[in-house]
Amino acid sequence: MRKNGYTLIELLIALAVFTVVIAAPTGFFVSAIKGQQRALASQELYDNVSYVLEYMSRALRMAKKDFEPTCCSAANTNYELTRSGKGILFKNYNGDCQEFYLDSGDKRLKEIKNGGEPIPLTASNIEVKNFIIGEHGWSQDDNDQPRVTLFLEIEGKRGALAELHPIIKIQTSISQRKLDIQY
Template sequence: MSNVGERGFSLLELVIVLAIFMVAITTAVSIFASIVSQQRRILDEEELLSQASYALEYMSRAIRAAVKDDTGSCLGDSNIGYNYVLTNYDSASGFYEGIKFINQSNSNACQEFFIDLDGALKEIKNAGSAQSILSNAYNIKYGRFILNGDKNVQGSSPDDLVQPRVTILLNIQTKAQNPQEKIIQTTISQRNLNVQ
């Protein structure tokens, strides 16, 4: 029998085909891994925005329902008639990191929102224990509470000629291996007019 008329693959041709196949497989796996990584990052960012949105909406709803402290029982005797008092002054940044007020929609509860030393956004109701508003998977890098656009104002006085506005700015960061952060801000005014 003669092998002259039969065609086959040489070893060189087989090596070249395998090399091309390996390059194609490696590229496909690399692209797939990149897509999975990107999808994970997008889902983490979506969860971060969802948590931040919840926290801002929760605080906004409470701050909108603030009423004057006519007795000083919540905001202190030196702040009688005030709607809001800023708390937790950060001397390094020059901003307040908390706000205290009477929440009319929560049975006139004395309520405070603040950034704790551990970087958690917390609230206290009626001098109870501090409760975290966000999941433990998130950290507040910094937070700002500002009244009427002036970082030097500590409270909304009954002598103010403007309806009090509270601006909240939060820099929220994930505690994940590849941390993501978002800066979010909102401004709220109380629901009822501040009429004397």
């Protein structure tokens, strides 16, 4: 004889099946959202680094020799290190004095043209952990074409979670376009 209703075991089994059916897709959905957040944080970092390196590379490649020390501290200079090696000063293709440097206060790359106000090149949610400028052939006493090597270690700061703070290390070398002949 059966009465209308369910036994305790039937209820527990139904609840367990329902929990598994709902929990699995919810877990997949949460994982997908976290993965998308990580991907967006990385993409934002890559976009910023790409822009900064392209902008700096173009300016450094097109630099002119400073025949009179109007920009750099010595005559016949292509580039000059500034700010204890964390900056580079040069005369750009328009003849303006231009400097790229790492601001140690807010950990951002900045640019100054003709002694004006600093302009940030990196976004506020990106921290430059390391900026190294390598020099080769900058002297007039060698027969080498001037070359600048830039190394950047940058961390994205999107959100409070550590997984949303991707770090990228990237290096590029730029050779000056104009021939460096001794005068």
